[in-house]
Structures are given as C-alpha cells and as structure tokens.
Amino acid sequence: MPENTELNPGDEAAPGTPGTGENICPACNGSGKKDGGKCETCAGTGKVVEGIGGA
Template identity: 55%
Template sequence: MLNPGDEAPRGTPGTGDDICPECHGKGRIGGAPCPKCGGSGTITRAIGGA
C-alpha cells in the first residue's frame, strides 16, 4: 500500500525507508494519523542516482 509520501512501494529495488518529513517519524499529527505516512512514521524514497 502506498502512502501519499511514498515514492515507490516498499521493497522496490533502489528504495529505502526514510523518516516522514511531515510528522518527523512520530506517525501522528495533532492526535490523528499522519496523512503523509499513514501513521507509520516512515516513507519509502528512491535512493541512489537511478
């Protein structure tokens, strides 16, 4: 499942987990799940120069 902040599905070659810039890894904003990471506190980003 992709969250709005994900650049690719988890496990895609050339990607890695990063702390969500919206909630700073907490997974919640104002008592509600973060809309960018879906409450996980991490997003999947492309890494490297691909």
C-alpha cells in the first residue's frame, strides 16, 4: 500500500493505486494556484490522481 494515502479533493484514488496515474489538475491547469490562492482541487500540487484506461 502506498505511504501517502491522503487524498486531495480532486483525486479519484490514492496515489499508487493500480490503474491510476497523475494528471494535471483541470481546475488550475497544473499551476497549483487559483483565484489568487492555493487551488482547492489539488491542494496546491498542480496534480490529481485519476483512473487511466477503461473500456
């Protein structure tokens, strides 16, 4: 199990979960900032964890 299991609001799963990967945060376009402050979707990281693949 991944060490960092803390989820940001925009994450679909914990980092390192099989079938997921990091993606640029859609709310701040990867900057980590929105509306003059920290992006709440990615907690300022600029990245979110999303499911990949699918059918």
